[in-house]
Amino acid sequence: MPTMLEEKDWDILLKRIKYGKCTPFLGSGACSEKISVISQIANEWAEEYDYPMEDSDDLTRVAQFVAVTQDEMFPRDEICNRITELSEEVTPTYFEARNEIHGVLAYLPLPVYITTTYDDLMVQALKSRGKAPTQEICLWNEELRQRKPTSSDFDPTPDKPLVYHLHGWYKRPESLVLTEDNYLDFLVAVSKDQNLLPPRIQEAFGGTSLLLIGYKVTDWDFRVLCRILDDYIGRSENRKHISVQIVPGNVSDTLEEKAQKYLDRYFDKDLHIQVYWHDCSEFAEELKTRWEAFKSDITKINAENRQAFLIKEKTDKVSILFLAADPTNESRLRLGEEFREIQEKLKLAKFRDRFTLLPQLSVRPSDISQALLDIQPYIVHFSGHGTPTGALCFEDLEGKNHPIEPDALAALFEQFSGQVNCVVLNACYAEIQAKAIAKHIKYVIGMNQAIGDKAAIAFAIGFYQALGGGRSIEEAYRFGCVQIQLHGIPEHLTPVLIKKDQS
Numbered sequence: 001m002p003t004m005l006e007e008k009d010w011d012i013l014l015k016r017i018k019y020g021k022c023t024p025f026l027g028s029g030a031c032s033e034k035i036s037v038i039s040q041i042a043n044e045w046a047e048e049y050d051y052p053m054e055d056s057d058d059l060t061r062v063a064q065f066v067a068v069t070q071d072e073m074f075p076r077d078e079i080c081n082r083i084t085e086l087s088e089e090v091t092p093t094y095f096e097a098r099n100e101i102h103g104v105l106a107y108l109p110l111p112v113y114i115t116t117t118y119d120d121l122m123v124q125a126l127k128s129r130g131k132a133p134t135q136e137i138c139l140w141n142e143e144l145r146q147r148k149p150t151s152s153d154f155d156p157t158p159d160k161p162l163v164y165h166l167h168g169w170y171k172r173p174e175s176l177v178l179t180e181d182n183y184l185d186f187l188v189a190v191s192k193d194q195n196l197l198p199p200r201i202q203e204a205f206g207g208t209s210l211l212l213i214g215y216k217v218t219d220w221d222f223r224v225l226c227r228i229l230d231d232y233i234g235r236s237e238n239r240k241h242i243s244v245q246i247v248p249g250n251v252s253d254t255l256e257e258k259a260q261k262y263l264d265r266y267f268d269k270d271l272h273i274q275v276y277w278h279d280c281s282e283f284a285e286e287l288k289t290r291w292e293a294f295k296s297d298i299t300k301i302n303a304e305n306r307q308a309f310l311i312k313e314k315t316d317k318v319s320i321l322f323l324a325a326d327p328t329n330e331s332r333l334r335l336g337e338e339f340r341e342i343q344e345k346l347k348l349a350k351f352r353d354r355f356t357l358l359p360q361l362s363v364r365p366s367d368i369s370q371a372l373l374d375i376q377p378y379i380v381h382f383s384g385h386g387t388p389t390g391a392l393c394f395e396d397l398e399g400k401n402h403p404i405e406p407d408a409l410a411a412l413f414e415q416f417s418g419q420v421n422c423v424v425l426n427a428c429y430a431e432i433q434a435k436a437i438a439k440h441i442k443y444v445i446g447m448n449q450a451i452g453d454k455a456a457i458a459f460a461i462g463f464y465q466a467l468g469g470g471r472s473i474e475e476a477y478r479f480g481c482v483q484i485q486l487h488g489i490p491e492h493l494t495p496v497l498i499k500k501d502q503s
Contacts, residue, residue: 130397365402
């Protein structure tokens with residue numbers, strides 16, 4: 001049973017994203033970490049209102065029972081109140097984590113996002129990226145039809161995207177598709193009125209690759225969504241679609257396999273939906289890394305790197321975190337070439353199985369600490385610009401230069417002194433920064449003046465060739481300097497190695 005996408009699937013997905021021909025669909029599993037009201041409130045209601053059935057974690061059925069025994073709006077109001085309380089805890093920094101799916105999706109150049117959840121996390125994530133989203137609710141009942149919809153000539157863009165709440169929004173309780181009756185009424189409304197969905201949403205359904213995230217095959221929102229998509233996907237010119245399925249809790253491998261076979265039958269081959277099991281946070285992290293690599297023309301990440309997202313590294317592995325930043329308002333660097341050279345040299349090395357190279361590109365300040373926490377690297381390699389004062393140039397939200405002074409970065413590495421063994425700063429004037437970091441890290445390599453692209457790449461080639469051949473950090477440093485000489489570049493004295501006891 002497949003657990004991850006094949007390279008050809010990633011290639012298709014990334015190209016569709018590039019041209020805005022991908023539409024994410026967000027299910028309840030996408031926000032389970034922050035606003036996990038679904039199964040939680042279902043169990044609470046089941047106990048409080050004496051729900052007589054065994055499926056007490058099925059919110060739709062429990063909500064139907066509560067609506068009958070209390071009143072129709074009661075469960076909707078309660079859901080909205082709960083989400084309102086939890087939403088107050090969400091700040092813009094929440095979306096900066098590399099494995100937070102809303103933040104990752106907001107990073108992509110997409111014009112339309114569709115959600116069957118009731119929250120507005122997608123809207124908040126887009127705003128945190130400096131975008132100006134427009135929200136729209138599906139007008140599936142009479143009360144909602146009095147609401148003025150978005151103008152039919154509204155043309156969403158990646159900077160001004162549309163977030164469409166297919167099953168309602170918590171700030172409009174009457175819009176929620178929650179109970180069994182609600183879902184049935186919703187389906188009837190969609191089937192009776194061909195124009196109920198706005199033209200731009202119909203176009204997204206039928207004219208783009210769909211990325212379904214955070215659904216379970218047993219959930220009502222997924223089952224109803226499939227009924228709607230069944231018609232539109234048939235007109236979608238045979239595009240491939242992807243469904244990131246949440247694995248049901250406490251089930252055996254046999255049951256998982258049966259569920260997979262069921263989905264394969266349900267999604268007929270004509271629908272071209274690639275279904276596989278994955279955790280949303282793991283998928284988000286790999287999507288972001290691959291998108292960054294794709295943007296920088298690094299399109300091939302080897303199988304060892306892909307496995308790093310799914311399995312814990314073995315203790316004898318050496319993880320290398322490759323950080324790169326190339327602000328748009330600075331002279332362009334050949335960072336993609338440097339990464340490919342390092343990747344190739346490690347791939348061909350005698351001890352290649354010992355190394356895992358993990359890239360993080362277009363790095364912003366908040367990305368550094370998160371990557372250090374998540375990846376726990378042994379070696380950190382920075383490639384980019386440096387200033388004469390020793391600051392390293394990272395990127396802000398707009399992709400422009402955001403310098404970080406030596407003391408600030410040194411303070412961060414102090415928190416990882418027991419984990420990181422070597423830091424390579426392949427940037428101009430980085431010796432000043434290296435000396436500051438070397439107060440806490442055993443080996444730090446920096447540049448004592450400006451360094452050209454060719455010399456920087458040559459040094460990286462020699463350094464990682466030596467490491468892959470089993471040499472020490474100090475020997476690898478010397479190999480890097482020699483490699484500059486072998487290329488006939490008069491900058492072999494520019495790299496400097498600073499050890500902790502020398503700083």
